[in-house]
Amino acid sequence: MKAPFITFEGGEGSGKSTQIKLLSNYLKEKGVDFITTKEPGGTELGVELRRLLVEGSADKMDANAEALLFFADRRIHMTQKVWPALKEGKWVISDRFADSTVAYQYYAYNQRLSIEDIDMLYGFAVGDFKPDLTFILDIDPKIGLERSFKKAETMTVKETRNENRLLQWHQNLRQGYLEIAKKEPQRCVVLNADTDVQTLHDKIVKVIEERFGL
Ligand code: TMP
Numbered sequence: 001m002k003a004p005f006i007t008f009e010g011g012e013g014s015g016k017s018t019q020i021k022l023l024s025n026y027l028k029e030k031g032v033d034f035i036t037t038k039e040p041g042g043t044e045l046g047v048e049l050r051r052l053l054v055e056g057s058a059d060k061m062d063a064n065a066e067a068l069l070f071f072a073d074r075r076i077h078m079t080q081k082v083w084p085a086l087k088e089g090k091w092v093i094s095d096r097f098a099d100s101t102v103a104y105q106y107y108a109y110n111q112r113l114s115i116e117d118i119d120m121l122y123g124f125a126v127g128d129f130k131p132d133l134t135f136i137l138d139i140d141p142k143i144g145l146e147r148s149f150k151k152a153e154t155m156t157v158k159e160t161r162n163e164n165r166l167l168q169w170h171q172n173l174r175q176g177y178l179e180i181a182k183k184e185p186q187r188c189v190v191l192n193a194d195t196d197v198q199t200l201h202d203k204i205v206k207v208i209e210e211r212f213g214l
Contacts, residue, residue: 006092040070108169145163
């Protein structure tokens with residue numbers, strides 16, 4: 001079997017990183033050779049781009065500029081980390097990928113950019129490569145944002161550029177993810193993230209076992 005590329009998506013505070021940790025423990029137990037990574041900031045250069053993108057005021061750049069920087073980060077991530085790992089037969093689990101750009105820079109901003117432009121950037125940065133499986137952790141943004149602000153209290157550097165946006169923006173984002181899943185139901189699995197951590201983990205493992213026969 002070809003090593004799969006699995007992505008986790010969702011709004012703020014949807015619990016992606018916790019679920020990726022639990023999934024990592026499970027994959028280790030199963031003896032799977034894998035790496036975990038993230039966007040933005042999965043590479044050394046990407047860490048610098050991440051700082052520009054997630055810190056500071058919400059209006060310091062517009063959605064076009066963000067899309068360009070996220071795809072620059074993505075291109076570096078793919079060429080330096082994701083593709084080499086897959087080539088070595090390692091599974092790759094990524095905290096966010098291109099669905100984030102569609103959900104955030106397109107849907108959350110009320111579809112001000114054109115989806116054709118985003119598709120064009122995707123082709124330029126990634127070609128016709130796609131994730132094998134995408135988990136979309138769905139949560140009411142009111143609950144997600146509360147979780148996210150609580151987490152930010154413990155951070156020395158506040159990555160709250162998006163958290164500070166209007167609730168409507170986060171609601172657009174949530175709907176955007178559901179639209180993405182509707183368009184690609186085979187690749188995208190939507191899971192209710194407003195549940196306890198273990199229940200969600202068990203659901204994720206069930207899908208992984210079904211798809212990849214572990
Ligand atoms: P994180 O907090 O889940 O690590 O993600 C960083 C922030 O960047 C989060 O608010 C989502 C945002 N983001 C985009 O707006 N577009 C993208 O393409 C990606 C990958 C992330």
